[in-house]
Amino acid sequence: MSEHIAVVAGVEVDTRHWIGGQRVASATTFTDVSPIDEQPVAEIHAGTATEVDAAVAAARAAFPAWAALSVKERSEILRAVADGIEARVEDLAQVETRDNGSLLRSHRRGVMPRVAMNFRAFADFAEHQLGHPDMEVPGRGHRERITYDPAGVVAIITPWNAPLMLASWRIGPALAAGNTVVLKPPEWAPLTASLLADIMHEAGVPAGVFNVVQGTGLDAGAPLTAHPDINRLAFTGSVPTAGVISKAAAANIVPLSYELGGKSPLLVFEDADLDLAVDLAVEQFDNAGQVCLKAARMIVHSSIADEFTERVVAQARTLVQGDPRDEATDVSALVSRRHFEQIAGYVERALADGARPLLGGGPDTELGGLYFRPTILVDAAPDAEIMTEEVFGPVVTIETFETEEEAVAKANDTRFGLAATLATGDPDRAERVSQQLRAGTVWVNCFFVRDLNAPFGGSGRSGIGREGGIWSFDFYTDIKNSVFAP
Ligand code: NAD
Numbered sequence: 001m002s003e004h005i006a007v008v009a010g011v012e013v014d015t016r017h018w019i020g021g022q023r024v025a026s027a028t029t030f031t032d033v034s035p036i037d038e039q040p041v042a043e044i045h046a047g048t049a050t051e052v053d054a055a056v057a058a059a060r061a062a063f064p065a066w067a068a069l070s071v072k073e074r075s076e077i078l079r080a081v082a083d084g085i086e087a088r089v090e091d092l093a094q095v096e097t098r099d100n101g102s103l104l105r106s107h108r109r110g111v112m113p114r115v116a117m118n119f120r121a122f123a124d125f126a127e128h129q130l131g132h133p134d135m136e137v138p139g140r141g142h143r144e145r146i147t148y149d150p151a152g153v154v155a156i157i158t159p160w161n162a163p164l165m166l167a168s169w170r171i172g173p174a175l176a177a178g179n180t181v182v183l184k185p186p187e188w189a190p191l192t193a194s195l196l197a198d199i200m201h202e203a204g205v206p207a208g209v210f211n212v213v214q215g216t217g218l219d220a221g222a223p224l225t226a227h228p229d230i231n232r233l234a235f236t237g238s239v240p241t242a243g244v245i246s247k248a249a250a251a252n253i254v255p256l257s258y259e260l261g262g263k264s265p266l267l268v269f270e271d272a273d274l275d276l277a278v279d280l281a282v283e284q285f286d287n288a289g290q291v292c293l294k295a296a297r298m299i300v301h302s303s304i305a306d307e308f309t310e311r312v313v314a315q316a317r318t319l320v321q322g323d324p325r326d327e328a329t330d331v332s333a334l335v336s337r338r339h340f341e342q343i344a345g346y347v348e349r350a351l352a353d354g355a356r357p358l359l360g361g362g363p364d365t366e367l368g369g370l371y372f373r374p375t376i377l378v379d380a381a382p383d384a385e386i387m388t389e390e391v392f393g394p395v396v397t398i399e400t401f402e403t404e405e406e407a408v409a410k411a412n413d414t415r416f417g418l419a420a421t422l423a424t425g426d427p428d429r430a431e432r433v434s435q436q437l438r439a440g441t442v443w444v445n446c447f448f449v450r451d452l453n454a455p456f457g458g459s460g461r462s463g464i465g466r467e468g469g470i471w472s473f474d475f476y477t478d479i480k481n482s483v484f485a486p
Contacts (some may be wrong), residue, residue: 006042008191009094016045017214018197020058021207026051030216032190035101035333035370036323044190047215049223052182055211056229059153059180062208067150067178071130075123078176080203082120085168088199089113092164092192094325100160100189101333101370102287103324111165118168119176121452122472126176130473141486148477150178151255152231155224157217157245159237160186160335161290161392166259167193170234173472175209179232182211184221188336190214217241228252232476235259236292238390239461257475258464259292259457261390262418264439265411266295269404270303272423273445274311280423280447281312281396285319285374288331289394293419293441293448296391299410302400309378309398313358316374321364333370334393340370343393347375350386355379360394388414404429408436417459421447440466 004025005012016023029043066074085092092115093107102111135144154174158167163186174181185193193212200210213220225233226248233249235242236259249256266284268277284294300308324332334340340363347361360375375395380386387397401407411420420439424430434442440458441450450456453469465475 004045006191008041009098011091011095011195013042013095013191014194014198015042015214017047017051017055018194018210018212019051019055020061020211021201024051024054030187032099032188033336034098035335036098036325038337038369041098042191044187044214047184047213047220051213051215052220052223052227055182055213056153056224056227058208059182059211060229062206063150063152063180066180066206066209069178071126071176071178074176074178075127077204078119078123078172081200081205082116082123084199084203085112085116085119085196088195089116092195095191095195096164096189097324099191100163100335101324102162102290103329103332105327106287111162115164115168117452118165118172122172122176125173125453125469126473129470137483143484143486145482145484147480147482148177148473149480151476151478152179153229154179154181154232154234154476155184155227155230156181157184157221157224157233157235157237158186160189161287161292163189164192164196166236167196169467170236170257171210173467174232174234174476175205177473177476179476180209180211182213182224182230184213184215184224187214187216221245222248225249226251230254232257234475255475256464257457257467259467260418260461260463261392261416262292262294262458262462263297263388263390263414263416264293264295264419264421265297265299265414267407267411267420267422267424267433268298268300268304268308269407269422269424269426269429270301271425271429272304273425274304274308276445277308277423278311278315280421281308282315282319283447284396285316285331285394288334288372289374289396290335290392295419295421295447296396297387297410298396298398299407300398300400301407302402305398305400309358309376312398313376316359316376319374321367321371321373331374331394334372335370337370339392340372343372343391343395346386346389346391346393347377347395350377350380350384353381353384353386355384355386355397358398382413390416404433408433412436412438415460416462418462419443
């Protein structure tokens with residue numbers, strides 16, 4: 001077996017880049033550590049500007065032929081990619097779990113099937129729904145034809161919390177639209193991107209259409225964002241990184257799509273179905289709270305606050321924390337030592353500032369390692385760091401309100417605007433409040449449900465642009481209007 005192959009959870013993963021249809025090695029590597037036990041799982045090739053240049057050049061060279069295929073031909077190849085993902089769900093699930101510590105059962109049942117859908121749904125959309133009938137210029141007899149031309153080379157940079165899902169959500173529409181792609185996966189969870197390259201190759205995606213450059217944000221991400229030969233930049237990650245990337249991309253006037261952090265609210269009104277509201281609250285500990293859409297701030301009507309809080313604490317206490325490969329586990333470890341210390345720091349400062357823990361409040365001392373206990377805090381001041389900053393871990397706060405206006409004001413009192421969830425039994429209130437909330441996605445009496453054809457993105461600091469359905473193609477194409485004389 002090649003020295004570049006790591007065997008992770010019984011699956012062979014190539015640790016090199018994938019550039020122009022070939023595996024490419026770098027002079028140096030970095031160590032990929034599993035959060036489950038903080039043990040090294042692979043030495044990953046560390047890309048730099050050299051590999052980025054090669055990948056962008058390969059993507060550029062492959063672009064004309066890929067763009068020239070009919071939409072039907074491209075879509076058929078992408079459906080073969082979806083088939084390939086479905087055939088390897090178990091491998092992908094096992095490797096992702098080992099790599100970023102998220103639950104194996106979630107990968108098997110939800111995440112990896114969704115990865116396949118990200119290829120199938122956008123291939124279908126491109127083939128059957130993209131394009132408009134010709135329009136006529138009123139009174140002139142000219143015909144206008146609007147076409148969606150591929151933009152060129154798309155750079156995609158992704159975070160570690162759901163690396164393959166978030167990458168495929170961008171790669172699917174970008175390729176379906178006729179672009180070629182350079183992906184820079186997260187250094188804390190780089191493995192499934194390499195398996196995706198294998199699957200693409202086997203499905204018949206031509207050399208150079210999809211490229212992967214592994215590496216850190218600074219060494220591989222930065223040169224990609226500043227590259228003069230990329231035509232789109234799709235970034236999912238944190239607000240501070242987005243600020244840095246914006247500057248790098250500005251010189252080349254590259255259109256950006258940003259999906260960033262959040263500090264989303266869960267509003268619980270006095271007329272809510274309390275069983276549902278409690279379930280929605282406890283669901284926020286999924287993926288150890290490392291979910292951008294997580295409702296971190298629970299804003300509850302004072303008349304039901306005691307009962308709601310008591311029940312949420314009781315139910316959250318029953319969550320099983322442990323190894324993510326165990327079917328019984330509900331909450332796993334945080335992704336890395338550095339991230340663990342950041343989360344612990346937020347909670348320590350919140351407690352020092354007067355917040356009170358009703359559950360958790362620190363590391364799980366029995367499990368040790370990177371296991372941080374589900375934490376519910378009350379009595380934090382409205383302007384405290386714990387109430388205003390994104391805390392990307394299993395930490396939520398509970399506060400109260402008296403009137404609907406106050407609830408909406410508190411929900412909107414954030415510089416983020418990714419999502420908002422409300423629990424109410426009153427349909428009029430549901431309409432009224434959902435209209436007033438400033439967020440890219442509002443869930444009423446539900447959470448985390450979304451069709452791939454619906455728009456997704458964030459308001460405020462939570463992002464730039466929307467993707468999903470036609471909104472993805474708006475971003476990944478150069479929309480052209482050709483006017484034909486009568
Ligand atoms: P991050 O910003 O630290 O890193 C994201 C990616 O950017 C990584 O691949 C990293 O290597 C790369 N990067 C870092 N510095 C770079 C630079 N200077 N130039 C180019 N690339 C660089 O974010 P993270 O910690 O990996 O992810 C967590 C964040 O992602 C949270 O804020 C979370 O809310 C957000 N997120 C958002 C969504 C969404 O859809 N809105 C989804 C998942 C995660």
